[in-house]
Amino acid sequence: MQTESLTLYTHPMSRGRVSRWMLEETGLPYEEVILAYCSAMKAPEYLAINPMGKVPALRHGGVTITENAAICTHLADLVPEKALLPQPGSALRGLCYRWLFFAAGPLESFLTARKYGTLAPASEAGYGNEADLLRTLEQAVAGKTYLVGDGFTVADLYLAAVMGFYMRFGMLERRAAFEDYVLPHQQRPAALRAAARDEALMAAHPHPAAAAAAAAATAQATAVAAP
Numbered sequence: 001m002q003t004e005s006l007t008l009y010t011h012p013m014s015r016g017r018v019s020r021w022m023l024e025e026t027g028l029p030y031e032e033v034i035l036a037y038c039s040a041m042k043a044p045e046y047l048a049i050n051p052m053g054k055v056p057a058l059r060h061g062g063v064t065i066t067e068n069a070a071i072c073t074h075l076a077d078l079v080p081e082k083a084l085l086p087q088p089g090s091a092l093r094g095l096c097y098r099w100l101f102f103a104a105g106p107l108e109s110f111l112t113a114r115k116y117g118t119l120a121p122a123s124e125a126g127y128g129n130e131a132d133l134l135r136t137l138e139q140a141v142a143g144k145t146y147l148v149g150d151g152f153t154v155a156d157l158y159l160a161a162v163m164g165f166y167m168r169f170g171m172l173e174r175r176a177a178f179e180d181y182v183l184p185h186q187q188r189p190a191a192l193r194a195a196a197r198d199e200a201l202m203a204a205h206p207h208p209a210a211a212a213a214a215a216a217a218t219a220q221a222t223a224v225a226a227p
């Protein structure tokens, strides 16, 4: 029985969406703290919790857990009855770790580096080269509902969430095999509850890039309307 409190530090337009989805899968009660980019996220109070000044972070009792994949994996362990992770020490648990670490490390690093056009040499970079990385990803998900065994695990949650996020922002190509794998998971009740909560928070907590774009659009409209 989970008795210590859980608090999610997040922003509605951030990787914190993934941790929220996982929290919703657990069904455990949790508090949320919404932090503004650049200001509250970099304030001393929050740097004392996560010196990276990034979200998400999870407080579990008196302990801070950062790194989205670590948060999700830890949360899965809190609800063993939901079988979101195979038994410790089992080969299938190792397979879960494989895809969690693949997504959190090579895949995310590659997609960000590719966006900015500064890929490291393939033999040195953890993500290797583009063709190998995307082929590995496609082989992992093609024709599959679940990555590990015959049920939904935290590896599916994390990979589907990351792939969905990067496809949404045009950083990962929308191959049919990718969409066929991701879309059903995004329809899970917990995923929909989490997305609805974050969408509801967006108006009061805009992403700075969206806020800047809106301000620029308003300024342009005002200039055009001016006599």
Ligand SMILES: N[C@@H](CCC(=O)N[C@@H](CS)C(=O)NCC(=O)O)C(=O)O
Residues within 6 Å of the ligand: 013, 014, 015, 016, 037, 038, 041, 053, 054, 055, 056, 066, 067, 068, 069, 104
């Ligand atoms: N490796 C971290 C990355 C966290 C991360 O970069 N979060 C972004 C939002 S998606 C952030 O907080 N950016 C704010 C900043 O760096 O100032 C994880 O997987 O949790």
